[in-house]
Structures are given as C-alpha cells and as structure tokens.
Amino acid sequence: MPANQALPHPAMKDVELTEVLFALSDPARLQIVHDLADGPLQMAQCGATNPALPKSTKSHLMKVLREAGVIRNEPQARGRLVSLRREELDEAFPGLLDSVLNAPKA
Structure with missing residues (x-):
C-alpha cells in the first residue's frame, strides 16, 4: 500500500472493549502502545524495533492495533x-489505558 494512501479507522462508537483488550494482549503490540504514549511517531520509529522482525510482522501488529481502534496510522509526506x-x-473506556500503561511489566 502506498505511504500516502489513507487507511480505514473504526469510529469509536464501533470499537469494542474485547477487541481493544485483544490488541493489547500481545507483548509486541503492547510495546508499540508504550512507544506511542509520549506522542506520535513515524512508523519506522515505533514499536517492535527488533531488526530481526520482518516488515510484514510489524505491519500486521499495526493493523491489529488500528482495526481495534487503539491507534491511528495516517499518511504524512513519504511516510x-x-x-x-x-x-x-479514555472517553470510551475510562482508566483502561492508564491501567495498561502503568501495569508492572512481567
């Protein structure tokens, strides 16, 4: 998919808690959420920065988070x-992200 093509994002009214929890249940996806907690990043900069991780795996991690309504992935210049x-x-599920982001790491 070209970098400048818009991707679909669910409306928050359509986001289900079970899908959000599923998206946050994977350690690699959770790391991406931790990486984004301080603000937006270029896709190349965020999450799953293990150089051995295939691009297809990173794309899949992002897709699961986007389709669950956890992240936005939008075109910006060539990235x-x-x-x-x-x-x-926070509005849809008060306290959820704070609980997840502040939970002790296993």
Whole structure:
C-alpha cells in the first residue's frame, strides 16, 4: 500500500472493549502502545524495533492495533505517522489505558 494512501479507522462508537483488550494482549503490540504514549511517531520509529522482525510482522501488529481502534496510522509526506487514540479511548473506556500503561511489566 502506498505511504500516502489513507487507511480505514473504526469510529469509536464501533470499537469494542474485547477487541481493544485483544490488541493489547500481545507483548509486541503492547510495546508499540508504550512507544506511542509520549506522542506520535513515524512508523519506522515505533514499536517492535527488533531488526530481526520482518516488515510484514510489524505491519500486521499495526493493523491489529488500528482495526481495534487503539491507534491511528495516517499518511504524512513519504511516510506514515502513527498515534495513540488516547483521548478517544479514555472517553470510551475510562482508566483502561492508564491501567495498561502503568501495569508492572512481567
């Protein structure tokens, strides 16, 4: 998919808690959410920065998070800007992200 093509994002009214929890249940996806907690990043900069990780795997991780309503992945110049849908998630599921982001790492 070209970097300048818009991707579909679910409306928050259509986001289900079970899908958000599933998206956050994977350690690699959770790391991406932690990476985005301080603000948007270029896709190349965020999450799963293990150089051995195939691009297809990273794309899949991002797709699961986007389709669950956890992140936005939008075109910016020749790349993609990825951001956490923090305000929307906090409104839909108060305290969820704070609990997840502040949980002790296993």
